Amino acid sequence: MEMQSTHFFRFAKDKSIEMSFKANAFSLSLEQVIRRRQVFLRIINILLILGRQGIALRGSENEAAYSIPDTTNHGNFLEMIKCQAVFDPILAAYVEEVVKKSQARHENIRTAKGGVLRQLSSANPL
Numbered sequence: 001m002e003m004q005s006t007h008f009f010r011f012a013k014d015k016s017i018e019m020s021f022k023a024n025a026f027s028l029s030l031e032q033v034i035r036r037r038q039v040f041l042r043i044i045n046i047l048l049i050l051g052r053q054g055i056a057l058r059g060s061e062n063e064a065a066y067s068i069p070d071t072t073n074h075g076n077f078l079e080m081i082k083c084q085a086v087f088d089p090i091l092a093a094y095v096e097e098v099v100k101k102s103q104a105r106h107e108n109i110r111t112a113k114g115g116v117l118r119q120l121s122s123a124n125p126l
Helices: 002-053 076-087 089-122
Strands: none
Touching (some): 002 089
């Protein structure tokens, strides 16, 4: 009988740890959903302002997010996002996150292209 109660408590303890982990993961994803909704509402608000004023959204070039920190003009939409991010910490954090991801993607693509070119140049011709 002693062995069964020990096993039961161990099972109950493991379940509570698992439930605690799931609850923690759920609360993290819920926070992420709330934060992204807040960002989405800010972006929609900027789009509505630009649309009401009849202002074009993009600039003269297609640019990636990794170029946002540059001082060049990125077009009306991205410039409005940058302007709003100066005063809005939620939007600023999101822009920073997007820029970091874009920079990492850009570096991965550059290194992958370089690796392929090196492999092609070092391959023995037939």
